[in-house]
Every structure is written in structure tokens, then in C-alpha cells.
Amino acid sequence: MRYHTPKSFDEAAAIAAKADGKTRFLAGGTDVLVQLRAGMVTPDDLIDIKHIAGVSDIARTADGGWRIGVAVSGAELGRHAALCADWPGVIEGMNLVGSTQVQGRATLVGNLCNGSPAADSVPGLIAAGATVTVTGPKGSREVAVEAIPTGPGKTVLAAGEVISAVTLPARGTGGGDAYLRFIPRTEMDIAVVGAAVNLRVVGGRITEARVALGAVAPTVILVPEAAAAIIGTDLNDAALAALTAAAEAAAKPISDKRGTAAFRKEVVGVLARRAALIAFARAKGEAK
Numbered sequence: 001m002r003y004h005t006p007k008s009f010d011e012a013a014a015i016a017a018k019a020d021g022k023t024r025f026l027a028g029g030t031d032v033l034v035q036l037r038a039g040m041v042t043p044d045d046l047i048d049i050k051h052i053a054g055v056s057d058i059a060r061t062a063d064g065g066w067r068i069g070v071a072v073s074g075a076e077l078g079r080h081a082a083l084c085a086d087w088p089g090v091i092e093g094m095n096l097v098g099s100t101q102v103q104g105r106a107t108l109v110g111n112l113c114n115g116s117p118a119a120d121s122v123p124g125l126i127a128a129g130a131t132v133t134v135t136g137p138k139g140s141r142e143v144a145v146e147a148i149p150t151g152p153g154k155t156v157l158a159a160g161e162v163i164s165a166v167t168l169p170a171r172g173t174g175g176g177d178a179y180l181r182f183i184p185r186t187e188m189d190i191a192v193v194g195a196a197v198n199l200r201v202v203g204g205r206i207t208e209a210r211v212a213l214g215a216v217a218p219t220v221i222l223v224p225e226a227a228a229a230i231i232g233t234d235l236n237d238a239a240l241a242a243l244t245a246a247a248e249a250a251a252k253p254i255s256d257k258r259g260t261a262a263f264r265k266e267v268v269g270v271l272a273r274r275a276a277l278i279a280f281a282r283a284k285g286e287a288k
């Protein structure tokens with residue numbers, strides 16, 4: 001195994017483009033090193049991206065959004081008061097990942113690129129409208145987070161492409177988001193179902209919304225029908241019922257030892273509804 005410590009994303013991309021065996025990027029290593037030790041994946045080239053300038057930074061963008069470095073851990077995100085105030089749903093998703101020890105290393109981009117449909121930070125990022133910067137041999141492009149995973153363990157990234165930053169849009173006024181997951185115990189488990197809602201409230205009515213669901217399809221899914229069910233409403237009972245029905249209809253889950261398809265379908269509606277109520281309260285300044 002060749003271990004690389006590039007000093008720039010262009011160099012990281014060039015190393016990855018030349019590699020012809022199994023390649024992995026090393027961010028927090030909480031997936032890569034576990035898979036390596038278990039003998040599941042032994043990379044021929046392991047490209048440690050933590051020696052690149054800026055990867056541990058969290059900075060405001062010119063338009064009031066956030067640019068998050070690809071080595072920023074869940075713990076660092078959770079300690080950033082202004083970021084948590086803007087995007088509590090994104091951060092609560094990431095902060096559900098693993099334990100205190102895992103939080104010290106695990107990153108948003110590692111969670112995304114591991115490609116799990118149950119990844120806890122991904123629904124919140126998608127609901128927020130987050131994008132990632134993909135750097136490759138031909139330069140950089142901005143890609144919506146929902147376009148990155150293509151199936152369990154798979155991403156759209158081509159050989160030689162690395163994600164160099166995560167960008168969250170400006171929060172603006174009257175916004176709120178939330179993420180909820182169901183697990184059969186209180187922590188250290190993988191989501192059986194997850195749901196994130198991001199919305200904006202103007203004059204008591206929802207003017208914008210995005211709803212993303214986890215662990216009910218081969219990838220985390222964005223569900224425009226669920227968002228449409230609550231836009232224009234004051235989140236009354238009829239709107240919540242329509243949201244629940246849209247989330248259930250969009251879910252195409254599998255049955256496995258952690259839950260049946262029927263159970264997941266029912267729970268996803270419940271979680272979408274509850275997440276919408278929390279996001280709505282946050283948007284109105286009635287909850288943190």
C-alpha cells in the first residue's frame with residue numbers, strides 16, 4: 001500500500017488519476033480504517049488529505065453561507081456556535097454519527113463518500129441545498145450533494161476526483177431545519193430511517209422547503225413532492241398529513257434484520273412530520 005500526503009487538491013487529484021488499483025482518500029478514517037482492519041478493502045493508494053492547507057477551516061462565504069473544509073470533524077462542527085445557529089439540522093445529523101471518539105475524526109465528506117443510504121449527515125446536507133466542490137484533473141466543479149451518491153457504497157466521482165470543500169447556502173431570515181433518525185437504541189447504531197426538513201417561514205407561512213429521506217432507498221433521496229405538500233401552508237394538520245403521505249409514497253425501502261419495508265415506510269412519514277414541526281418552530285424562533 002502506498003501512503004500519500006499531498007499538499008494541494010490538484011496534487012491529490014493527480015495522484016488519484018495515476019493510481020490504477022484500489023484508491024481511498026483518508027479524511028477521518030472512521031470508515032476507511034475500519035474497512036482496512038476488517039480486511040474488506042485494502043487500498044493500493046491511500047491519499048491522506050489532511051496535509052492540505054485550509055482543510056480544517058470553517059469560513060463564511062461572501063454571500064453569507066459557509067465553506068467547510070473536508071477534514072473538519074463532527075466535534076468541531078458541533079462547537080461552532082454561529083454555524084449551529086444557522087444550520088442546526090445539518091449539525092445534529094453529523095453529531096449523531098458514532099461516539100465521542102468517532103466525532104473527533106469523522107467528517108461530512110467521508111460520511112457522504114462512504115455512500116451509505118443511512119449516512120446520518122447526508123439528509124440534512126441535501127435538505128439544506130448544500131453543494132460540494134469536486135476537484136479533478138480537468139479542474140473544479142460545484143455539485144449538489146444529492147448528485148454525489150449513486151447507490152450503496154457508490155458515488156458519481158470519477159477516478160482522479162476528490163471533494164475539496166462543502167458549501168452551505170446563506171441561511172437568510174425565517175429559516176429552520178431539523179434531522180431525525182430512528183434507531184432501536186439511543187446511540188451507536190445505523191439509522192433504520194432518517195428524515196431531514198429545511199424550510200423558510202414568511203408571515204406564518206412556508207415559502208420554501210426541501211425534504212430528504214435516508215435509509216429508505218439505495219441512496220438518500222430528495223423528495224420534492226413532500227416539500228410541495230407544505231409550501232404555502234402554515235403547517236396545519238392537512239399539510240402534515242399530505243407531507244406524511246408524500247414521504248411514505250417516495251420511500252422504496254428494503255426489508256432486512258433491522259426493519260421491514262412496511263415498518264420503514266410508516267416510520268419515514270412519522271419522522272418527516274416531526275422534523276417539519278421542529279424546523280417550523282426553529283424558523284419562527286420558538287426552538288433551538
Ligand SMILES: Cc1cc2nc3c(=O)[nH]c(=O)nc-3n(C[C@H](O)[C@H](O)[C@H](O)COP(=O)(O)OP(=O)(O)OC[C@H]3O[C@@H](n4cnc5c(N)ncnc54)[C@H](O)[C@@H]3O)c2cc1C
Pocket residue numbers: 023024025026027028029030031032033034049070096097098099102105106107108109110111112113114118119120121157161162163164188189190191
Ligand atoms: C463506531 C462507529 C460508529 C459509526 N456510527 C455512524 C452513525 O451513527 N452514522 C453514520 O452515518 N455513520 C457512522 N459511522 C461511519 C463513519 O464514522 C462516518 O461515515 C464518517 O462520517 C466517515 O467520515 P471519515 O472522515 O472518517 O471518512 P473516511 O473513513 O476517511 O472516508 C470514507 C470514504 O470517503 C472517501 N472520502 C473521504 N474524503 C473524501 C474526499 N475529500 N473526496 C472524495 N472522497 C473522500 C474515502 O475514500 C472513503 O471511501 C460509524 C463508524 C464507526 C467506526
